Amino acid sequence: MKIIVCIKQVPATTQVKINPETNTLVREGVESIINPYDAYAIEEGVRLRERCGGTVTVLTMGPPQAETALREAISLGADEAVLLSDRAFAGSDTWATSYTLAQGIKKIGDFDLIVCGKQAIDGDTAQVGPGIAEFLDIPFVAYIRKIEEIDDSLLRVERLMDEGYEVIESKLPALITVVKEINEPRLPSLRGKLNAKKAEITSWNLKDLGVTEDSVGLPASPTKVVKIFTPPPRGSGETLTGSTPEIVDKLVAQLKQDRVV
């Protein structure tokens, strides 16, 4: 079974702080990590390979530094890694990102299953996974919490929905996005770390993908970010003090006044 896992390198947002003077995100010294949802995707890919045999190829699009994330994925059990990197890819929105990743996948060639995390924690869009599936014209199932069965041509999964879950069967090849519930990612093994160190990372640029400059990056992105700002602070809250009955009285009165109960 040939499995492709798409990942994204994101800032570890726990450390993102806002500079109160300039009102912007402080990015200096912010560590980059594999998007947490993608860690579940890598783990699921590796587990499937352990179950069915085959290979796991990780794929990302990003600046040259994104290679670190790919090496980490190898330390977690992936076999091969491909980086799509070119100045021309900069400024891609979800449309252009899905397109470029889909071109990378076409160049990788044969595959049975593509696994992505549900969404990235920086952009939070959850649009690239379905976008790739559309460009490749393969079935797509989101929010997978369990792969029940998989064989050469059929996949049976549990899809987490707002009101419960659905058992879905899909033809293969397909693309799925996974949620946290699907597994518990392992830590890198010593052997994995060694593999990661010596692994050759394939890097493809615009020319390698054989696409034109205006079909990627900003020129191909229908959306345009026109403003970025810090959300207005919630305003300083009120601290309720006193004995427990006093606090409870105050709170209940306030909530009634606010018409939320």
Add this chain to the structure above:
Amino acid sequence: MSIKVLAEKCIACEVCIPACPYGAISIEGEVAVIGDECTLCGSCVEVCATEAIMIIDEREAKGDLSSYRGVWIFAEQRRGQVSSVAYELLGEGRKLADKLGQPLAAVLLGNNVQEAAQQLIYYGADEVYLADDPVLEDFHDDSYAQVLTELINEYKPNIVLTGATAIGRSFIPKVAVKLHTGLTADCTQLEINPESKLLEQTRPAFGGNIMATILCPYNRPQMATVRHKVMKQAVCDKSRKGKIITKEIDAGKLTLRTRLIELVEEITDTVNLTEADIIVSGGRGLGKPENFKLIEDLAKVLGGAVGASRPTVDAGWIPYSHQVGQTGKTVCPKLYIACGISGAIQHLAGMQSSDVIVAINTDPEAPIFNVATYGIVGDLFDIVPALTQRFKEVLG
């Protein structure tokens, strides 16, 4: 589209460096240099005192954009029941449609849903595009994306809004790709620019730490998913009249590559986080799994849902479907009561847009108090049962 630094104007004052949300700017040889991380957001252009930074946009509209008219909302339904998010979209869509002087329409896909179509008219739709066929009974990405894309190609709406629900966020990206147009995820604010008449779509990113306003200037329709519970529901008026336009479905022509085997509803009265107006959440401060009973009791009295912080889910105290936060659910209830939750940034990302937040925690330094409307420094084991008791009396 590109960004340029005019070397003769740049005085290397460095004011643009901290203004860049992406850390893309550095000074090299007394001139600002913009790196690959740049997304052309324009933050640096705004702060530059010498007007040394320019964004050049050479893109042009494809085709005649003015032929796209009307505001459409996708009316999600499950087993014939229109989801409440559809009424929120009608409320918001009405405002946008009126500002544009264009009609408001709803798109309804399902099986035996004529009654629901009428309901959408009562809630403000001037037109309902109805695709009623057994093949659309259950949600499938393939069929829903194909039918909606066909409708859009046929009738050319200017704006298409969908709920940022599990269904909406799953299939709409495919529609946007098919149409080669922009899609903005999980918007919390929508406006029509009075001059350009473009839809200004504002959404949180970086877990709610920044907000971004996004346009789709050159492609149509302008598409967005809208966060549940943020927009106000439209009001029902049974005297309203509207037109139902039926779309014939040729099931044989639809590509269907997935099959629904079974739907397992897990929603007890305490789990339905995305629909809940009130959420009571428990964190590590509960000490042990059995103590979630306190949270459930309070939630039950208030008719609310039970949420949880990540550590309690990871420890197996409560199922993942209850998790609020970055790797769980993003919620936006009227009232969020956080009990024994310290408020790690990942948790705040999932709940800080709630209307009213109550925080109960023994640690006065806990970050949850920074977002709390009402903070209570105290022992949840005293406060929560007392609160439950008091609400029982008050609410009967």
